[in-house]
Amino acid sequence: MKWWQLRKRSADLERELQSDLDLEVEEQRERGASAEEARYAARRAFGNTVLIREQTHEVWGWAMFERLWQDIRYAWRGLLRSPGFTLTACLTLALGIGANAAIFSLVSAIVLRPLPYPSPKQLVGLGQWRNQKGEGYVQTGVSAPNLIDIAAQKKIFQQVCYYRWNQFNITEGNHPESAKGIKGSLDMLPMFGIQPLFGRFFTAKEMEQGHDQVAIIGHHLWQTRYGADPAILGKTIHLDQKPYTIVGVMPARFRFTWDEEMDVFVPLALTPEEKSEIGRATTRDLQAQARLQPGISIKQAQAAMDTLAANLAVEHPDANKGWGFKVEPLHAAYYRNMGKPLLIMSGAVLFVLLIACGNVANLLLARATVRKREMAVRAAVGASRSRIIRQLLTESVLLAAIGGVLGLLLAYVGDRILTTQMTQYHRFSIPNASVVNIDWRVLLYSLGLTLLTGVVFGLAPAFAASKTDLNESLRESGANSSADSGRRRLRNGLVMSEIALALVLLTGAGLLVRTFLGLMHVDLGIDPTNVVTMEIDLPHYKYADAINQKAFFQQLLDRVQNLPGVNAAGIEQPSSSVFFRPQGQPPAQPGQEPTASLNVVSPGDFKAMGIGLAAGRGFTRNDAAGATPVALISEVVAHRYWPNSNPIGQHVTILQRVYSGQSADTANSLEIVGIMKDRRGYNLWEPRADIYVPFEQHPIAWGNLYVRTSVAPMSVVPSIREAVRTLDSEQPVNDVRLLSEEIAQTYGTLAFPMTLVWIFASLALVLSAVGIFGVMSYTVSRRTHELAIRMALGADRKMVLQQVLREGLGVTLFGVGVGLVVALALSQVMAGYVYGIKATDPITYAVATLVLILTALMACYVPARRAASVNPMKALRTE
Amino acid sequence: MARQAQTRSAVLQGTLDMLILRTLLYGPAHGHQIGKHIQRTTNDFLQMQHGSLYPALHRLEKRGWVTAKWETAPDRNREFKYYRLTEKGRKQLMVEESQWKQMAEAVARVMWPTVEEN
Numbered sequence: 002m003k004w005w006q007l008r009k010r011s012a013d014l015e016r017e018l019q020s021d022l023d024l025e026v027e028e029q030r031e032r033g034a035s036a037e038e039a040r041y042a043a044r045r046a047f048g049n050t051v052l053i054r055e056q057t058h059e060v061w062g063w064a065m066f067e068r069l070w071q072d073i074r075y076a077w078r079g080l081l082r083s084p085g086f087t088l089t090a091c092l093t094l095a096l097g098i099g100a101n102a103a104i105f106s107l108v109s110a111i112v113l114r115p116l117p118y119p120s121p122k123q124l125v126g127l128g129q130w131r132n133q134k135g136e137g138y139v140q141t142g143v144s145a146p147n148l149i150d151i152a153a154q155k156k157i158f159q160q161v162c163y164y165r166w167n168q169f170n171i172t173e174g175n176h177p178e179s180a181k182g183i184k185g186s187l188d189m190l191p192m193f194g195i196q197p198l199f200g201r202f203f204t205a206k207e208m209e210q211g212h213d214q215v216a217i218i219g220h221h222l223w224q225t226r227y228g229a230d231p232a233i234l235g236k237t238i239h240l241d242q243k244p245y246t247i248v249g250v251m252p253a254r255f256r257f258t259w260d261e262e263m264d265v266f267v268p269l270a271l272t273p274e275e276k277s278e279i280g281r282a283t284t285r286d287l288q289a290q291a292r293l294q295p296g297i298s299i300k301q302a303q304a305a306m307d308t309l310a311a312n313l314a315v316e317h318p319d320a321n322k323g324w325g326f327k328v329e330p331l332h333a334a335y336y337r338n339m340g341k342p343l344l345i346m347s348g349a350v351l352f353v354l355l356i357a358c359g360n361v362a363n364l365l366l367a368r369a370t371v372r373k374r375e376m377a378v379r380a381a382v383g384a385s386r387s388r389i390i391r392q393l394l395t396e397s398v399l400l401a402a403i404g405g406v407l408g409l410l411l412a413y414v415g416d417r418i419l420t421t422q423m424t425q426y427h428r429f430s431i432p433n434a435s436v437v438n439i440d441w442r443v444l445l446y447s448l449g450l451t452l453l454t455g456v457v458f459g460l461a462p463a464f465a466a467s468k469t470d471l472n473e474s475l476r477e478s479g480a481n482s483s484a485d486s487g488r489r490r491l492r493n494g495l496v497m498s499e500i501a502l503a504l505v506l507l508t509g510a511g512l513l514v515r516t517f518l519g520l521m522h523v524d525l526g527i528d529p530t531n532v533v534t535m536e537i538d539l540p541h542y543k544y545a546d547a548i549n550q551k552a553f554f555q556q557l558l559d560r561v562q563n564l565p566g567v568n569a570a571g572i573e574q575p576s577s578s579v580f581f582r583p584q585g586q587p588p589a590q591p592g593q594e595p596t597a598s599l600n601v602v603s604p605g606d607f608k609a610m611g612i613g614l615a616a617g618r619g620f621t622r623n624d625a626a627g628a629t630p631v632a633l634i635s636e637v638v639a640h641r642y643w644p645n646s647n648p649i650g651q652h653v654t655i656l657q658r659v660y661s662g663q664s665a666d667t668a669n670s671l672e673i674v675g676i677m678k679d680r681r682g683y684n685l686w687e688p689r690a691d692i693y694v695p696f697e698q699h700p701i702a703w704g705n706l707y708v709r710t711s712v713a714p715m716s717v718v719p720s721i722r723e724a725v726r727t728l729d730s731e732q733p734v735n736d737v738r739l740l741s742e743e744i745a746q747t748y749g750t751l752a753f754p755m756t757l758v759w760i761f762a763s764l765a766l767v768l769s770a771v772g773i774f775g776v777m778s779y780t781v782s783r784r785t786h787e788l789a790i791r792m793a794l795g796a797d798r799k800m801v802l803q804q805v806l807r808e809g810l811g812v813t814l815f816g817v818g819v820g821l822v823v824a825l826a827l828s829q830v831m832a833g834y835v836y837g838i839k840a841t842d843p844i845t846y847a848v849a850t851l852v853l854i855l856t857a858l859m860a861c862y863v864p865a866r867r868a869a870s871v872n873p874m875k876a877l878r879t880e
Numbered sequence: 881m882a883r884q885a886q887t888r889s890a891v892l893q894g895t896l897d898m899l900i901l902r903t904l905l906y907g908p909a910h911g912h913q914i915g916k917h918i919q920r921t922t923n924d925f926l927q928m929q930h931g932s933l934y935p936a937l938h939r940l941e942k943r944g945w946v947t948a949k950w951e952t953a954p955d956r957n958r959e960f961k962y963y964r965l966t967e968k969g970r971k972q973l974m975v976e977e978s979q980w981k982q983m984a985e986a987v988a989r990v991m992w993p994t995v996e997e998n
């Protein structure tokens with residue numbers, strides 16, 4: 002039988018029972034019984050019709066669903082009858098489920114959604130790392146000869162590829178534009194497993210110098226610049242004034258590194274030197290990715306790479322000693338930075354949900370007491386205990402379902418806000434932020450969460466409510482009964498858990514806030530007010546040699562410095578990691594050379610950036626090309642390598658750049674002439690280890706111009722642009738921004754997860770306050786009788802007030818105790834993230850505890866006042 | 881009360897199906913007639929309430945051993961739901977009957993052992 006026949010079937014059964022019953026009555030009448038007697042006799046002979054009906058329905062096989070449907074309708078009516086309860090419960094749950102769904106959609110978009118390539122699990126990122134004594138890990142790309150050795154492990158890898166990011170200028174036609182480009186090896190595009198829309202990949206021949214002027218373009222560029230020209234293949238695109246033949250177009254869905262839409266791909270033709278043994282140390286800037294052979298695990302690959310690294314360290318100690326290889330899932334490599342914030346946020350919302358569940362469970366418990374008679378009646382007419390529990394669970398799951406639907410609406414709104422926030426900080430490592438939405442995973446998760454919460458908060462109250470002593474419940478008129486004390490324990494236990502959870506969240510949020518405040522007040526070492534910065538990149542096809550480059554920047558700085566409203570101007574090439582040798586120290590073992598950030602600056606840069614001099618002198622015009630090579634070091638470097646002596650007058654030798662291995666043109670040792678105050682970059686947690694060298698002695702082709710003004714900084718930008726144009730009418734100026742904005746953005750990246758956790762913690766505080774308020778109010782209302790007697794016997798109002806407050810405080814303190822233990826146990830999660838304090842910071846814990854206790858006391862005060870204002874006469878008379 | 885009814889029908893269930901099928905061997909009958917017949921034939925020994933027949937009847941119908949149809953009763957001039965034995969039901973009756981016989985014989989042999997076995 003099918004379910005849609007149920008209704009007809011049911012009517013049919015009704016008719017059958019009725020007709021047979023009628024016949025029985027008729028027969029009894031015929032035997033001479035009176036009408037009433039006949040009816041009773043027939044009923045007796047027939048049996049319990051309700052039961053017969055139920056048993057027959059069972060036979061049809063749909064009884065379970067019929068009962069469920071019945072329960073749902075019954076629950077729905079019950080909820081409609083008490084709209085206040087329903088609204089409170091649903092909204093509380095909606096908050097909890099919504100917050101979880103919103104954060105889970107982040108997790109789904111960032112962590113769970115697989116990379117958009119075939120067999121994405123085979124894709125791995127490769128890196129080289131070494132452990133620097135006292136500095137931690139240094140991770141780089143993988144050098145070209147090492148990659149060749151890695152690729153030879155054919156059992157492990159199907160393909161190994163490498164690439165470099167490259168910003169191109171499309172130098173043709175009337176509208177030059179810049180293009181996001183990748184120079185990659187032969188296998189780089191094929192590795193992803195996505196074929197070109199049309200055209201082809203590169204050939205091995207095209208990976209050689211002289212044959213490498215071919216390009217594959219991205220779908221977006223093809224559409225916007227070429228109007229989706231179907232005959233694009235074979236046409237020429239000029240990149241940095243060099244002609245490239247277009248051989249392919251990638252499809253629209255193709256994204257590089259997960260979510261980057263690239264404009265052009267060109268072959269990366271390494272020089273013979275880069276490919277030779279020298280390259281082992283000079284090409285560590287190559288970004289390396291690989292596709293594993295089917296069935297090879299990350300662990301196996303890592304083991305093979307460890308062996309290889311050990312062998313290479315023996316064979317090529319100069320370049321490879323101390324270096325290891327790292328294999329990690331490409332997906333994980335992309336979202337690595339988001340891991341911890343996501344974990345903290347997920348934990349926070351889960352706690353909020355648990356607290357919400359606690360509140361709703363308490364509401365249900367209170368409701369169960371009110372409905373005790375209803376339950377007793379149901380039991381009296383034959384409902385078994387499991388039947389009643391099922392009914393009550395249906396009700397709580399229905400509540401959760403309504404809450405879940407509302408929660409998804411909340412999550413939808415939340416997702417929109419999150420997306421806006423994150424795309425704003427996208428460049429700081431939140432990948433895939435633009436696709437955060439409610440996908441099937443989020444729906445499934447929310448559904449599971451809803452059912453689970455429905456059962457979690459419904460189960461205890463359902464058990465408590467179904468445990469009814471028939472006689473007592475039916476007889477009693479609302480006074481205390483023995484079952485009540487068990488329920489009170491349950492209620493207090495729930496509130497205690499809520500308080501414990503809220504405390505964990507509060508301490509977590511407190512740690513984050515203290516960390517943020519600590520970082521806010523940290524000395525950045527620079528003064529960002531009234532500083533504007535912009536990037537100037539001299540094209541190599543125009544400024545090939547050092548003299549041209551120096552001349553351009555020198556003239557530019559002279560002009561800008563003399564602009565009205567400008568206090569100082571400097572150029573700085575942002576740091577790159579270098580190995581160096583501090584003089585007066587025993588030469589380090591190969592693989593143990595210290596590292597620092599090398600910054601090439603103009604003399605005016607320190608004044609423009611507001612970096613203070615700690616000792617010695619800064620750079621001057623006299624530190625020119627022919628003069629003694631000089632350097633400045635930051636305080637961290639001074640303390641680390643000259644702990645007991647004055648570094649001024651000592652020497653450092655820059656060995657090579659960590660990534661490119663290039664000599665940095667500083668083969669000679671540099672004399673340290675001064676110590677600069679420490680500064681901090683994107684990593685606000687610790688100061689950078691800086692070495693500064695003058696740009697006159699180390700020519701640069703690109704750098705950031707920093708200009709400190711006495712007027713509104715943006716107002717001088719047009720005249721700076723004019724100064725650049727006067728020197729070179731074609732030279733673009735990029736990325737004009739305020740230094741203060743850049744720093745605000747760095748803080749914004751930090752503030753984002755912190756704000757969320759803070760919001761969740763406040764929510765937890767409010768919810769748990771509501772929880773304790775509800776329980777205390779309920780307790781007071783149930784004990785009006787007792788309190789009235791006490792007062793009639795002479796207790797004064799103050800004593801009653803104190804008694805209620807003491808009870809509330811007891812519950813709170815117990816919860817706080819448990820919460821502190823849990824918070825301490827979980828504090829490890831925050832270690833490494835906090836700044837200026839320990840993850841077990843006593844002040845944070847104390848403040849969080851105090852805030853929670855005060856809030857709880859305030860929540861208890863209202864019911865306590867009500868208790869104290871009980872009028873004994875009135876209260877006792879209503880009994 | 882509810883529980884009692886359940887136990888009784890459970891005890892009867894195995895044999896009740898067989899009794900109904902056997903009753904229908906005489907020809908189509910409605911629920912009331914079947915109940916009356918079983919009660920009368922057993923001299924009211926099976927103190928069963930007519931109601932417990934209906935779940936059984938519907939179970940038999942679901943298994944395809946009987947079919948049901950609303951037909952006018954000749955003596956009452958109104959419709960009753962008449963059950964009719966199907967071919968499948970006839971076979972089932974034979975199966976159940978032989979099983980019951982074997983069971984009864986087995987029980988009997990234990991309860992009242994015959995002389996040869998001594």
